[in-house]
Amino acid sequence: MIVNDTKDILKEYELFAKKKFGQNFITSSAILEHIIKVANITKDDYVLEIGPGLGSLTEFLAINAKAVIAYEIDTDMVNILSKTISKYNNVTIINKDFLDVDIDLDIDKLFNGANNAKVVANIPYYITTPILFKLLASNKISDMYFMMQKELGQRLSGKPKTKDYNALSVIMNYKSNAKIEFDVPRNFFFPVPNVDSILLSVKRKKNDYNLDNEDEFFRFVEALFGMRRKTIVNNLSSSKYHFDKELIKNSLNSLNLKESARAEELDLDMIIKLYKELRR
Numbered sequence: 001m002i003v004n005d006t007k008d009i010l011k012e013y014e015l016f017a018k019k020k021f022g023q024n025f026i027t028s029s030a031i032l033e034h035i036i037k038v039a040n041i042t043k044d045d046y047v048l049e050i051g052p053g054l055g056s057l058t059e060f061l062a063i064n065a066k067a068v069i070a071y072e073i074d075t076d077m078v079n080i081l082s083k084t085i086s087k088y089n090n091v092t093i094i095n096k097d098f099l100d101v102d103i104d105l106d107i108d109k110l111f112n113g114a115n116n117a118k119v120v121a122n123i124p125y126y127i128t129t130p131i132l133f134k135l136l137a138s139n140k141i142s143d144m145y146f147m148m149q150k151e152l153g154q155r156l157s158g159k160p161k162t163k164d165y166n167a168l169s170v171i172m173n174y175k176s177n178a179k180i181e182f183d184v185p186r187n188f189f190f191p192v193p194n195v196d197s198i199l200l201s202v203k204r205k206k207n208d209y210n211l212d213n214e215d216e217f218f219r220f221v222e223a224l225f226g227m228r229r230k231t232i233v234n235n236l237s238s239s240k241y242h243f244d245k246e247l248i249k250n251s252l253n254s255l256n257l258k259e260s261a262r263a264e265e266l267d268l269d270m271i272i273k274l275y276k277e278l279r280r
Contacts, residue, residue, distance in 0.1 A: 003056035022124020062088035119144040
């Protein structure tokens with residue numbers, strides 16, 4: 001298995017992990033098997049992978065899935081992949097920056113127009129959020145499973161009244177159900193990173209909040225959480241919204257919320273109610 005030969009492959013090709021691409025290679029077959037199990041990858045599944053690297057996860061996906069598209073920005077890794085996974089004829093490697101590709105077009109061409117593709121990927125910290133929201137914008141993807149920095153995973157799946165709850169938690173909850181499936185200790189990667197990781201599952205969901213301008217709502221959420229220690233009144237009156245303080249207080253009172261309330265106390269439903277009340 002490729003995963004067992006990580007260091008030898010890098011040595012053979014005289015390569016190393018590149019910090020600019022956030023490369024840390026998984027070295028545990030047990031972790032990869034667990035990912036496949038949690039994601040419930042079967043021969044009926046079409047799967048997208050982002051940043052396959054040497055192909056360790058790609059190999060497990062190829063064995064278990066119907067077909068795989070793997071996006072790799074690093075040409076050196078693409079050259080290695082052309083050899084390490086050459087025996088699997090159900091994998092297509094695309095040498096592009098994932099943020100520049102047309103996901104739906106690739107799915108139509110390579111997955112016969114499937115509208116329930118899965119995503120399984122080990123993605124670097126610095127680009128996790130834009131990748132997530134690009135995927136959530138596609139209607140052809142159902143479930144997503146990401147290996148990512150633990151701290152970020154906790155924020156993406158944060159719950160009200162916890163230290164991890166923030167604007168990103170709310171926006172993610174609006175678009176999906178996110179859940180930490182299991183921890184991945186740092187010593188299961190090479191080179192060993194400075195942080196631990198987790199596997200985060202993200203499942204799209206439909207909502208009936210009837211917001212006519214989602215982008216405006218997301219900006220509102222960001223303003224709401226602008227300064228964590230400030231109250232909702234102070235954040236919304238000092239942000240680019242410049243809401244009148246009395247208007248904010250009246251809106252909070254109409255929803256039976258204290259004028260001293262902070263954003264982290266409100267769940268998604270209450271935040272939407274406050275947004276609608278203020279916009280009226």
